[in-house]
Amino acid sequence: MLSKTFLALATLATAVLAAPGPLAPPKPAGGNSNASSPPPEYKPMSDFDFQSLNLALNQEWIELDLFNYGLARFSDAEFDAQGIDAEQRELIRFMAQQEIGHANLISNILQGAGAKQCTYSYNFNSVPEFIQFCAILTRFGESGVYGFLPALDSRPAAQLLLQSISTEARQQMAFRQLAGAFPMPVSFEAGISQSMAWTLLSPYLISCPQENPRIQWSRFPTLNVLNNPNLTAEGVPSALSTNRTQLTSPGYNIEVTYDAPGQNVSYNNSYMTVLGSNVTQTENLTCNFISQLNTTTSPFVRQSNGSGYCTIPEGQVYEGVYDNPIINGTNFLLLTSEELYVTPYNLSLLDAVVVAGPQVIVYG
Ligand SMILES: *[C@@H]1O[C@H](CO)[C@@H](O)[C@H](O)[C@H]1NC(C)=O
Ligand SMILES: *[C@@H]1O[C@H](CO)[C@@H](O)[C@H](O)[C@H]1NC(C)=O
Ligand SMILES: *[C@@H]1O[C@H](CO)[C@@H](O)[C@H](O)[C@H]1NC(C)=O
Ligand SMILES: *[C@@H]1O[C@H](CO)[C@@H](O)[C@H](O)[C@H]1NC(C)=O
Ligand SMILES: *[C@@H]1O[C@H](CO)[C@@H](O)[C@H](O)[C@H]1NC(C)=O
Ligand SMILES: *[C@@H]1O[C@H](CO)[C@@H](O)[C@H](O)[C@H]1NC(C)=O
Ligand SMILES: *[C@@H]1O[C@H](CO)[C@@H](O)[C@H](O)[C@H]1NC(C)=O
Ligand SMILES: *[C@@H]1O[C@H](CO)[C@@H](O)[C@H](O)[C@H]1NC(C)=O
Numbered sequence: 001m002l003s004k005t006f007l008a009l010a011t012l013a014t015a016v017l018a019a020p021g022p023l024a025p026p027k028p029a030g031g032n033s034n035a036s037s038p039p040p041e042y043k044p045m046s047d048f049d050f051q052s053l054n055l056a057l058n059q060e061w062i063e064l065d066l067f068n069y070g071l072a073r074f075s076d077a078e079f080d081a082q083g084i085d086a087e088q089r090e091l092i093r094f095m096a097q098q099e100i101g102h103a104n105l106i107s108n109i110l111q112g113a114g115a116k117q118c119t120y121s122y123n124f125n126s127v128p129e130f131i132q133f134c135a136i137l138t139r140f141g142e143s144g145v146y147g148f149l150p151a152l153d154s155r156p157a158a159q160l161l162l163q164s165i166s167t168e169a170r171q172q173m174a175f176r177q178l179a180g181a182f183p184m185p186v187s188f189e190a191g192i193s194q195s196m197a198w199t200l201l202s203p204y205l206i207s208c209p210q211e212n213p214r215i216q217w218s219r220f221p222t223l224n225v226l227n228n229p230n231l232t233a234e235g236v237p238s239a240l241s242t243n244r245t246q247l248t249s250p251g252y253n254i255e256v257t258y259d260a261p262g263q264n265v266s267y268n269n270s271y272m273t274v275l276g277s278n279v280t281q282t283e284n285l286t287c288n289f290i291s292q293l294n295t296t297t298s299p300f301v302r303q304s305n306g307s308g309y310c311t312i313p314e315g316q317v318y319e320g321v322y323d324n325p326i327i328n329g330t331n332f333l334l335l336t337s338e339e340l341y342v343t344p345y346n347l348s349l350l351d352a353v354v355v356a357g358p359q360v361i362v363y364g
């Protein structure tokens with residue numbers, strides 16, 4: 001009997017000792033996804049989620065249209081003249097295909113209730129202008145998502161959207177390279193609010209299906225830039241990276257005009273431009289430069305009603321750590337009625353004081 005019990009214990013001990021190798025210790029406590037978490041559901045959990053994702057879906061649809069449209073509009077010879085050969089045109093064609101995947105993903109998250117594709121209008125007339133416009137459009141597509149991604153109620157939906165916007169970020173950089181620009185003259189990519197992204201996207205939507213969900217973000221008055229530095233001026237050919245002469249530096253005056261609110265805009269003229277909900281005056285405005293991790297400001301110099309200029313301020317992201325001027329690359333300018341201090345996670349508080357914009361500036 002004793003030897004039988006001993007044998008059984010010995011077998012058990014052998015079984016324990018026979019683990020195939022050292023086993024992992026418990027994972028660090030906390031976080032939002034572990035073996036006891038409910039299975040993830042990839043769907044909106046609030047109106048905020050639905051409206052944010054539907055805005056992103058509208059962005060994916062225009063990218064699909066734009067990339068294909070540019071390829072069809074210009075001849076091979078016109079692309080060749082910009083140094084964009086057949087291999088590189090294939091990259092643009094492939095990027096259009098990626099948009100089918102992105103639109104499919106978000107449509108699925110929205111369970112079929114999201115926007116369908118619209119018709120669009122663009123105002124470029126040459127290959128360099130097309131490429132630059134793609135770099136601008138993908139910039140506000142990318143930044144528009146960064147602005148709300150961590151604020152989504154549905155973390156599972158945020159996970160999927162992150163994986164599509166990571167590809168969009170690569171597209172943005174590839175278009176800068178196709179424009180012969182330095183691919184990423186910044187250390188951090190900025191986020192903007194949904195209303196800022198909608199303000200930038202809405203002008204290109206001409207007609208959308210009746211059943212498209214109405215966009216519930218604000219459409220601010222247009223900010224027009226009269227001397228936007230641009231990547232088309234010098235005729236620099238496509239390249240992996242080009243040490244270009246600088247386009248702007250601190251002290252450069254960006255001349256602008258801006259529209260009064262109350263104009264009918266966007267698809268089917270069915271949206272109206274509005275001022276931020278807390279705007280109480282439009283005489284003394286502040287220029288906000290949204291770039292990298294920072295929103296830096298300078299006073300708006302009014303020259304007449306609806307026009308004036310913004311001077312690019314000095315400033316390093318981390319002063320004295322290394323040379324990293326805040327304002328550079330393809331980034332944003334916004335006019336507000338007040339000077340608010342915001343950081344990346346509360347940047348959308350600027351929405352309440354917007355008078356016009358934003359607009360994308362090609363700072364360098
Ligand atoms: C597991 O994830 C849940 C959220 O789903 C969290 O509340 C919980 O603290 C996590 N468990 C551990 C041990 O960290
Ligand atoms: C916009 O106009 C088009 C063409 O007239 C029409 O088919 C579509 O239903 C309209 N969409 C909206 C949202 O009114
Ligand atoms: C680019 O800048 C040049 C001047 O440097 C200007 O003539 C041209 O109109 C600008 N093009 C665009 C698309 O802004
Ligand atoms: C590129 O620009 C950097 C910084 O301005 C400069 O130090 C470097 O010499 C330049 N290199 C070339 C190959 O032009
Ligand atoms: C952008 O970066 C380039 C290269 O580092 C620099 O020459 C230029 O002054 C920067 N622009 C601004 C506005 O700081
Ligand atoms: C400025 O323009 C706005 C809108 O066009 C108008 O309502 C306002 O009266 C103008 N202000 C001045 C001082 O002319
Ligand atoms: C904007 O649209 C509304 C409703 O369709 C219309 O009453 C108004 O006259 C339009 N305003 C302008 C400036 O076209
Ligand atoms: C830029 O943002 C970073 C991160 O929030 C901050 O540490 C730094 O002080 C800011 N730089 C300026 C000049 O405001």
Ligand SMILES: *[C@@H]1O[C@H](CO)[C@@H](O)[C@H](O)[C@H]1NC(C)=O
Nearest residue numbers: 284285286299337338339340
């Ligand atoms: C204009 O606005 C700025 C920033 O909000 C403020 O510092 C300044 O005092 C204002 N100037 C006038 C004349 O109201």
Ligand SMILES: *[C@@H]1O[C@H](CO)[C@@H](O)[C@H](O)[C@H]1NC(C)=O
Nearest residue numbers: 340341342343344346347349
């Ligand atoms: C935004 O957040 C920063 C802290 O990161 C805080 O200092 C600032 O006051 C906030 N801005 C507003 C307008 O509440």
Ligand SMILES: *[C@@H]1O[C@H](CO)[C@@H](O)[C@H](O)[C@H]1NC(C)=O
Nearest residue numbers: 277278279349350351352353
């Ligand atoms: C509007 O301004 C008031 C007073 O400064 C502030 O309490 C409120 O939070 C602001 N609203 C928004 C949407 O920023």
